[in-house]
Amino acid sequence: MADKKTVRGRVVWHELMTPDSAAAHGFYTKVLGWKTQAWEHDPSYAMFAASSGPLGAAVAQTESPPCWRHYIATPDFDATLEQAQSLGGSVIVEPAALPDGGRYAVLTDPQGAVFGVFSPAMPGGPDKPPKVGQFSWLELATTDAKAALDFYCDLFGWNISAEHDMGPLGIYYLFDCNGRAIGGAFNKPAEMPGPPAWLGYVRVKDLDKTVKRAGKAGAKLLNGPMEVPGGDWIAQLADPQGAMFAVHALKADVQPAVAEPPPATPSPATKIEVSAAPAPAPKTAARASTRLKSKPKAEARPKPKAKARPKSETSTRVARKRAAAKTAKRSVRKAVRVSNRKVKAKAGRKKSASRSKKKAGAKARKGK
Numbered sequence: 001m002a003d004k005k006t007v008r009g010r011v012v013w014h015e016l017m018t019p020d021s022a023a024a025h026g027f028y029t030k031v032l033g034w035k036t037q038a039w040e041h042d043p044s045y046a047m048f049a050a051s052s053g054p055l056g057a058a059v060a061q062t063e064s065p066p067c068w069r070h071y072i073a074t075p076d077f078d079a080t081l082e083q084a085q086s087l088g089g090s091v092i093v094e095p096a097a098l099p100d101g102g103r104y105a106v107l108t109d110p111q112g113a114v115f116g117v118f119s120p121a122m123p124g125g126p127d128k129p130p131k132v133g134q135f136s137w138l139e140l141a142t143t144d145a146k147a148a149l150d151f152y153c154d155l156f157g158w159n160i161s162a163e164h165d166m167g168p169l170g171i172y173y174l175f176d177c178n179g180r181a182i183g184g185a186f187n188k189p190a191e192m193p194g195p196p197a198w199l200g201y202v203r204v205k206d207l208d209k210t211v212k213r214a215g216k217a218g219a220k221l222l223n224g225p226m227e228v229p230g231g232d233w234i235a236q237l238a239d240p241q242g243a244m245f246a247v248h249a250l251k252a253d254v255q256p257a258v259a260e261p262p263p264a265t266p267s268p269a270t271k272i273e274v275s276a277a278p279a280p281a282p283k284t285a286a287r288a289s290t291r292l293k294s295k296p297k298a299e300a301r302p303k304p305k306a307k308a309r310p311k312s313e314t315s316t317r318v319a320r321k322r323a324a325a326k327t328a329k330r331s332v333r334k335a336v337r338v339s340n341r342k343v344k345a346k347a348g349r350k351k352s353a354s355r356s357k358k359k360a361g362a363k364a365r366k367g368k
Contacts, residue, residue: 007123009156009177011138013071013116014048014056014200018241021046021058027239031214032202032247033133041099050133066243068200069106070138071116072156077103080117080155087151109151111142113196127178130203136248137201138183141192145173145185148196158182164229199236201248207233210247214239 018024025036025046037054039045047057056068074080081091088110095105101121108114130136142148152158153175161181162174173185188196204210207225214237215221222244224235231251238244 006127006178007073007075009158010073010127011070011182012073013118014135015069016058016243017061017064017069018058018066018243019062020241021060024058024241027217030217031210052131052134055134066241068243068245069114069116070198070200071104071118073118073120077119081105084155087154109148111144111148111196113140113142113198115198127180132203132205134203135200136203139199140185141188142185142196145187149173149175149185199244199246201246204247204249205253207235207247207249211235
């Protein structure tokens, strides 16, 4: 169980303010694989649950544009609210108690970005890296990123860990909580619509498939997919009701191209010379030609010659074959002659019979 020090500053809950909570649940369950779970203290409060458990909820409201509201934990609720106001923040939803003993409120930072403060009744578990399906990054687009982060660092113990120069876009600040990087902040460009706001990223396994599912379910792709420094991939979207959210695939989750295994290390007794082959096409194994130099090539052995048969035996066999061939030819010629004689004899008998009939007819006519 975590102590108060590790609870402070953790982003622990995420509420979607939307005009259609049922439609929102249908969308996010299709796109991110979340499930719907009723809160045991109030069944009308429909929560989003990842494989690791509940992480947020959808709240039906029409007073403000659809958006995600992210809650940051504090072990000392009253002191945090008092400090936030002393640093220039404002309370927009008054503190309220929860049935399980926790407390929450909603505030704005000095630049106007909305965030929630939450004090759990019991400290949560240890702070671990987010799993697939959980919120993995929090990003603030504001009018003064450095001043805004100073506010949050004082309030929640965050630490600015790095600054990246993005050229015309200015500085991108990274911040961490309890030594783990959890988000970034930058000055929003003039053409970026809307007031300062937080954007939550959800870790997914396959970014491209998630973006396609979101598009089919009615989402609008706003930015990406794109690779960010470090090798991770992101995409920013708006759900069918207009609430912005983002998805995030870690570098470790992106399937790398299959690399060719290095050539085997030659043993001390065998020296192998490898000549590099041309660069292969993608997904084609590179080949290398090798030449063994430690041992001479074995001399080719002459093939054994077939034993020669005695001349007398060979001559006898040839003579027998020739004699058999001559006999066969004579038999064919004899059969042809016999057949021809039979045909001629038959034709002669037909002619003789025909002459006999003619003579008999002539005699009969003379007798008359």
